[in-house]
Amino acid sequence: MTDNPTRSFIVLDRLRKEFGGVVAVNDLSLNFAKGQISALIGPNGAGKTTVFNLITGFLPPTSGSITLNGVNLSGKKPHRIASMGVGRTFQNVQVFPAMTVLENVMVGRHLRSRCGMAVSCLLPQALRPEEKRIREASMVWLEAVGLKDQADRTAGSLPLGSQRMLEIARAMALEPSVLFLDEPASGLNARETAGMGDLIVKIKAMGITIILVEHDMELVMDISDNVAVVNFGSLIAEGTPKDIQANPDVINAYLGA
Amino acid sequence: MMEPSSVSFSDILQYIIMGVQSGCIYALVAMGFNMIYNATGIINFAQGEFVVLGGLLMVSLTMTLNLPIPLSFAATTLAVTAAGVAMERFTINPVKNPTVLRLIIITIAVSIIVKGAAMGIWGKNSYFMRHFSGSEPLDFLGASLLPQTLWIVGTLVLIVAAYIYFFNHTMTGKCMRACAINRDAARLSGINDRRMVMLSFALSAGIGAIAGIIITPIIQMDYARGALLGIKGFGAAVLGGLGNSMGAIIAGILLGVLEAASAGLISSHYMDAIALFILLLVLFVRPSGIFGSSAAMRLKEF
Amino acid sequence: MNMKDYIGIGVLALIVAVMPFAVGNDYYLGVLVFTALNCLTCIGLCLLLGYAGQISLGHSAFVAIGAYASALLTTKLGWNPWAAMGAGIVISLVTAVLVGIPTLKLKGHYLAMATLGFASIVHVVLVAAVDITGGPSGVSGIPRLELFGLALDTDTRIFYFCWALVLVALYFAVNLIHSRVGRGLQAIHGSEDAASSLGVNITVDKIRIFALSAVFASVSGSLYSHYVLYIDPGPFDVMHSVLLITMVAVGGIHSIWGAVTGAVLLSLLPEGLSFLSEGLAQFNIQYKTDYDTLIYGAILLSIMLFLPEGLFDGIRRSFSFFSKTNTETERGQ
Incomplete structure (x- = not known):
């Protein structure tokens, strides 16, 4: 499997995470292909979010390695991993509640701009062109997720569905090569979920690799190119949505036979 | 200041007595x-x-x-x-x-x-209060012990x-x-x-x-003592593992003895800084306290 | 975006310009000098507390470092006051970074206690290191500042100089808030995880804003030394840290203007209370200045219970100029 270069964009090699004796991720080896939508599914507590947190640097792995395009990610801090082109959203939405919707996305341009503290304090005129670029790029993303007319509202006052959209706009402002979405449809109604699916497909069309953790199976089977099923921190099946739906191991894991 | 060589058994006992005395107070504040x-x-x-x-x-x-x-x-x-x-x-x-x-x-x-x-x-005055049962120190193995x-x-x-x-x-x-x-x-x-x-x-x-x-x-x-008593008591609480009252009692007494000993052996002027220094050290190195397990680190949440 | 803030700075500059003519009395000008010094510290503290969301009960220590660096380097080593102030800034900066590295890993209550511990240690050292600091009897004979050959020896001159620095500090702060760095800080306040997932180096940014606020406090301390000309450890105890936090919180932590409002009101409060006590004396009611602390506490508590966004927010809501179109969605900023 690993000899196909597009299959090995993100490679987890015997990734392991223990929390005081409890094994959350058990020597998981997994590849994610470039430019595709890959879904990571499994029952509650299967270790999906832990895998996300390991890849994006929020948790250090106990052992094993994570590489992105051949570059080692394990042990790096989240902000370093972000600078390597990895964007993410959170299962429990984490917008910056007191900032406006536009400012939230502008934070996403943090790595695409560079004015430091001294210049910011002393020479605000020098910042103007860069600020203008940040603002424009951010508006593009707000428009893409349909939040353009909410730009001046405080993010905390948005409904949950819009907050999830905002998180994606914010992560996309980073111009990532890969985007990790942690349950993007959780808490959304059917209409919002459909909109979310469209947005994810649109992002894929821009050439961005998407890794998805999601419980809404209809959404997962609808948009994913590839599905990996984990249970108790181990991989139990991998394949196209069709394969997975027919796989007896997967049915067992979900129904707990 | 005292030369280290002149420290006798009774001196050390004296530090321990003084330390236990203030340590009990830190322990009580920590329990609170x-x-x-x-x-x-x-x-x-x-x-x-x-x-x-x-x-x-x-x-x-x-x-x-x-x-x-x-x-x-x-x-x-x-x-x-x-x-x-x-x-x-x-x-x-x-x-x-x-x-x-x-x-x-x-x-x-x-x-x-x-x-x-x-x-x-x-x-702003400091107030005296009579001892519960006499202020005549007792002799305890060469060290003096107040009732x-x-x-x-x-x-x-x-x-x-x-x-x-x-x-x-x-x-x-x-x-x-x-x-x-x-x-x-x-x-x-x-x-x-x-x-x-x-x-x-x-x-x-x-x-x-x-x-x-x-x-x-x-x-x-006096009216202004609260802050320092509070922060030293907090030091004991953290040292014993925040939320763990039995830990706090041991930690409070330990803190008191360390403080009294360093006041006696190093300098009494810096006495108040010792407990605070220990507090910072614990917060930086082992915020779960000496008895806390690092797995139970919910305390960093606050 | 920051036009309103620039207008605010302009208005404040006008008020400052005419103030000495309105206040004929040197005593009250002196009170306003102390007000300016508190404003300076509070502006820095507000960047740390209100924008980056990191509490510090240790800023009295940085005021003390500035004050003692100025006092000791000028009196004992004969340094130029400006050089001494610069040295104070450097020492505060280095101390802030060294203290900040382990301390800013902590959050909430732990951060508050650790910074309080730091401030207490500095105060204990000021009292105990008699050979260097003069201990409780302090340092006297501190020289005045001189600006282009002009000695800052009248209350009016010092008033203008200190308030000019406040205006400069406000200008810096306003610019910072509306920059990429400022947004990064507010992001840390909102969610540390989300901020770092977007590439904000939360560890370094927290330390940098802590250090910047320490510098503001240090300058305020140096100015205090060169104005009062005598210092002892008394004003630099942890109660001063608590008072600074009180000022920022009463005004409203989410706005730099809140910090200024709080610093001005609470710095003037003792004068207001002494007026009050004169008034009460006519009715044979005795008011002791000892009760000032009680009143500070009561004000802080009432604000926290009934107006948690602070006085400035309350004032702003009552004036349409400062409020945006939909006030109910507005929080912070």
Whole structure:
């Protein structure tokens, strides 16, 4: 499997995470292909979010390695991993509640701009062109997720569905090569979920690799190119949505036979 | 300053006695911190003020009104307990959606109010108080031992015994423990968690008052002592593992002895800095405390 | 975006310009000098507390470092006051970074206690290191500042100089808030995880804003030394840290203007209370200055209970000029 270069964009090699004796991720080896939508599914507590947190640097792995395009990610801090082109959203939405919707996305341009503290304090005129670029790029993303007319509202006052959209706009402002979405449809109604699916497909069309953790199976089977099923921190099946739906191991894991 | 070579056995014993004496107080303050922390997750920045209130009220009752010590003791403890309840009712309970920052500032505000009131009532003087049973030091293996120190240690032992009995053998105590472990689950099983919060402030204030009462004959109380007593007590609470009261007792005494020993062996001018330095060191290196397991690190959440 | 803030700075500059003519009395000008010094510290503290969301009960220590660096280097080593102030800034900066590295890993209550511990240690050292600091008897004979050959020896001159620095500090702060760095800080306040997932180096940014606020405090301390000309450890105890936090919180932590409002009101409060006590004396009611602390606490508590966004927010809501179209969605900023 690993000899196909597009299959090995993100490679987890015997990734392991223990929390005081409890094994959350058990020597998981997994590849994610470039430019595709890959879904990571499994029952509650299967270790999906832990895998996300390991890849994006929020948790250090106990052992094993994570590489992105051949570059080692394990042990790096989240902000370093972000600078390597990895964007993410959170299962429990984490917008910056007191900032406006536009400012939230502008934070996403943090790595695409560079004015430091001294210049910011002393020479605000020098910042103007860069600020203008940040603002424009951010508006593009707000428009893409349909939040353009909410730009001046405080993010905390948005409904949950819009907050999830905002998180994606914010992560996309980073111009990532890969985007990790942690349950993007959780808490959304059917209409919002459909909109979310469209947005994810649109992002894929821009050439961005998407890794998805999601419980809404209809959404997962609808948009994913590839599905990996984990249970108790181990991989139990991998394949196209069709394969997975027919796989007896997967049915067992979900129904707990 | 003393040459290290001249330190004798009796000197060391003396440091230990002094250390245990102040350590008992730190332990009691730390227990007060833990009770409120367990019930609410709040660190009460006014904890030291309960100690000051206890000490100063006791001085007024015994020295000014000439009431007998047992009566004053009970009256003072009750009054400060009531102050603790009032604090919870009027400043903590009404806050509907608290942020950590807001709660910190609220308890700081209460500490300023108590300090201001104490200054208004008692002025800026330090107050003497007569020892419970004579101020003639006893000779103990070459070191001198004040009878008051025995009172302090005895009181701590009694409080710890009462504490263990209360939390293990009474319904209310068990309910409080349940709340500390999981407030939502406790509420679902019918425990009135709001009442537990009030009770925790009451007990915490009462224990603080007792600490103030027993230490005042030795240190002479004044209105401004609260902050330092509070922060040293917090040091003991963190050293013992925040929320763990048995840990706090050992840690408090350890802190007191370390402080007294370093004051004797290094310099008494820097004595107050020692406990604070240990507090910072623990916070930086092992915030779960010497007895806490690093797996149970929920405390970093706050 | 920051036009309103620039207008605010302009209005404040006008008020400052005419103030000495309105206040004929040197005593009250002196009170306003102390007000300016508190404003300076509070502006820095507000960047740390209100924008980056990190509490510090340790800023009295940085005021003390500035004050003692100025006092000791000028009196004992004969340094030029400006050089001494610069040295104070450097020492505060280095201390802030060294203290900040382990301390800013902590959150909430722990951060508050750790910074309080730091401030207490500095105060203990000021009292105990008699050989260096003069201990409780302090340092006297501190020289005045001189600006282009002009000695800052009248209250009016010092008033203008200190308030000019406040205006400069406000200008810096306003610019910072509306920059990429400022947004990064507010993001840390909102969610540390989300901020770092977007590439904000939360560890370094927290330390940098802590250090910047320490510098503001240090300058304020140096100015205090060169104005009062005598210092002892008294004003630099942890109560001063608590007072600074009180000022920021009373005004409203989410706005730099809140910090200024709080600093001005609470710095003037003792004067207001002494007026009050004169008034009360006519009715034979005795008011002791001892009660000032009690009143501070009562004000802080009432604000936290009934107006948690602070006085400035309350004032702003009552004036349409400062409020945006939909006030109910507005929080912070």
